[in-house]
Amino acid sequence: MSGKFIVFEGVEGSGKTTQIQQIQSWLQRCRLLDPATRIVTTREPGGTALGQQLRQILLQSTDDLIQDRTELLLYAADRAQHVEAYLKPLLAAGAIVLCDRYTDSTVAYQGYGRQLDQILIEQLNQIATGGLVSDLTFWLDVEVELGLERAQGRAAHDRIERADLSFHRRVQQGFTQLAAAHPQRIVRIDASLSPEAVSQQIQQVLQARLQDWYGIEFA
Numbered sequence: 001m002s003g004k005f006i007v008f009e010g011v012e013g014s015g016k017t018t019q020i021q022q023i024q025s026w027l028q029r030c031r032l033l034d035p036a037t038r039i040v041t042t043r044e045p046g047g048t049a050l051g052q053q054l055r056q057i058l059l060q061s062t063d064d065l066i067q068d069r070t071e072l073l074l075y076a077a078d079r080a081q082h083v084e085a086y087l088k089p090l091l092a093a094g095a096i097v098l099c100d101r102y103t104d105s106t107v108a109y110q111g112y113g114r115q116l117d118q119i120l121i122e123q124l125n126q127i128a129t130g131g132l133v134s135d136l137t138f139w140l141d142v143e144v145e146l147g148l149e150r151a152q153g154r155a156a157h158d159r160i161e162r163a164d165l166s167f168h169r170r171v172q173q174g175f176t177q178l179a180a181a182h183p184q185r186i187v188r189i190d191a192s193l194s195p196e197a198v199s200q201q202i203q204q205v206l207q208a209r210l211q212d213w214y215g216i217e218f219a
Contacts, residue, residue, distance in 0.1 A: 003091030004213060005132070006206075007102040010140035011172050012161050013147030014191045015198060019140065020098045022199045023206070027096060033216070040090055043100035045078040048085050054078045059158035066159075068114040072124065075106055079128035087132060102134060104178050104186070109160070112174030113167045136209055138202055139179050140191035144168045 008016040020041050027039045046055035054074055058066075066074075079102075090097055103125045111121045148168060151161050179186045189201045210216045 002213075003093065003095045003097065004135045005087065005091055005097050005099065007099045007104070007134040007137040008140060009101060009104045009108075009137055009175060009186075010191060011142065011144055011147045011168060011175070013150035014140035014142045015150075015195060016100050016140055018195050019138070019198060019202060020100055022195070023202055024098055026199070026203060027206075030210075030216075033210075033214075036094075038090070038093070038095040039098070040095050041098045041100070042082070042086065044082060044102060044105070045075060047078075047082040047087075047099070050081045051078045059160060061159055068110070068116055071114070072106070072110045072116055072121065075110065076124045076128045079103070079106075079125075083129050083132050088130075091132075099134075102137070103129060104137060104139075104175065107178060108171045108174030112177075113163070113171040115170070134185060135213075136205075137182075137186045138205070139175055139186050139188050140198070141175070141179075141188050142191040144172050146192060 008020055010016055024039050024041050027033065044051070045058055046052050054077060058071065058074055058078075087097060087099075106121055106125060107118070110116050111118045144165065148161070148165075179188050187205050189198060189205075191198055193201075207218045211218070
């Protein structure tokens with residue numbers, strides 16, 4: 001089987017991490033999949049050893065003076081390393097990769113949120129990915145206020161979460177525009193529901209895609 005690259009996107013508190021873990025377990029229980037198929041989870045930033053260091057700078061730094069273009073370039077560096085050192089080898093080996101954030105986050109956060117030049121972002125994404133595009137992207141759509149309320153329950157708030165409400169609303173607008181522009185690749189999931197209900201939505205979409213990709217039929 002050829003590998004598949006599945007990305008989870010959304011604003012803060014949309015539940016991406018929870019859903020990736022649940023969907024990984026669900027896929028591992030799918031006996032119709034080849035037992036040799038690896039189901040791998042990863043994230044951006046931070047999917048490689050270098051990426052972990054960049055993640056610390058980008059998200060955990062208490063220095064809010066990181067310039068917007070500096071931030072953009074650091075995310076691009078993380079992605080370039082992630083794609084070449086981790087994603088491409090896994091996909092070439094036939095793995096199903098579940099990734100927490102990818103290029104759409106850069107468009108939404110740095111393009112819409114930071115209001116940086118979209119053409120520049122597109123060029124950087126192309127350089128960083130070498131043309132690698134997700135086979136499927138789940139947009140976990142939740143109202144910004146609800147997402148931030150959920151995020152408040154975490155032990156610590158990262159640098160992005162501390163941004164003002166108008167920033168997060170622009171990010172949400174970015175995801176909305178991306179979903180409208182790429183309906184074949186991006187599937188909207190109502191993430192305001194319970195984690196179990198959200199997982200059910202994702203599983204229904206994946207069942208159809210697995211059938212298309214691999215000829216797998218679910219009872």
